């Protein structure tokens with residue numbers, strides 16, 4: 001087995017004249033959830049479709065478990081499970097019939113299929129619906145069946161295209177939980193433009209905009225990518241704005257109420273100590289002080305080069 005589950009090298013694609021993606025590079029070496037994040041038209045589907053071998057790239061290479069997908073697609077695809085945005089369900093079939101059909105078209109040996117179906121159903125929490133026609137399941141359970149077909153052959157790598165699209169809030173929570181569960185045994189790549197999704201399920205993120213990579217790192221790195229730039233304070237004897245602006249680093253003062261004041265600053269977090277010192281010395285009756293992190297939305301907008 002290669003030490004890289006997925007390796008994408010200099011991947012570029014153009015449908016006509018314009019490049020849809022340009023020189024995308026990344027590797028997935030470990031189990032866990034890898035999020036491909038980007039706004040509409042950023043190039044997520046193009047990237048995913050190439051990795052699933054649904055689309056052939058203009059330039060670059062994709063290796064799955066060390067196997068070149070373009071040169072040896074049948075071998076490489078054995079390691080991939082895929083759930084497209086619209087799950088390819090045969091809704092007139094029962095869950096068991098459908099999963100058998102999926103295992104069969106994956107050319108799994110017949111004697112291995114029943115155990116594979118049981119394993120996939122158990123992992124996806126659908127065992128009790130084995131004999132139920134798929135059309136009689138809720139959207140959330142239909143999505144579970146879609147995920148079960150993606151892992152029926154126990155692949156190393158699973159690709160889920162916007163897996164919670166169209167589900168209600170409870171179903172979204174359940175499907176996210178399921179995604180975390182299946183990523184305990186394998187690498188899972190999900191595409192999404194929903195920021196809370198990224199925070200809820202991803203261990204690692206790559207963000208693309210206008211077909212190019214703009215960020216790659218852990219969810220923690222993503223969250224702290226933008227260092228705090230404001231302090232929220234509550235002072236019961238707050239000084240004037242002029243006085244606050246005299247503190248080294250404070251660049252703007254936002255008075256939200258008489259006692260709640262946001263202090264915008266430049267520089268590092270040592271500002272907290274300076275504000276506390278001034279507050280004590282001048283008896284501003286500081287009751288609360290906290291660094292305000294940028295919201296994920298703002299990080300997203302900044303990384304995409306859009307106005308915040």
Ligand SMILES: Nc1ncnc2c1ncn2[C@@H]1O[C@H](COP(=O)(O)OP(=O)(O)OP(=O)(O)O)[C@@H](O)[C@H]1O
Nearest residue numbers: 015016020038039040041042043044045046047193
């Ligand atoms: N079949 C196609 N022919 C021509 N251009 C296309 C085609 N598919 C996508 N594009 C263009 O390629 C770029 C990337 O599109 P892509 O669908 O990969 O983005 P996306 O991030 O998946 O967006 P969405 O979230 O809306 O699906 C866009 O500019 C899009 O208009």
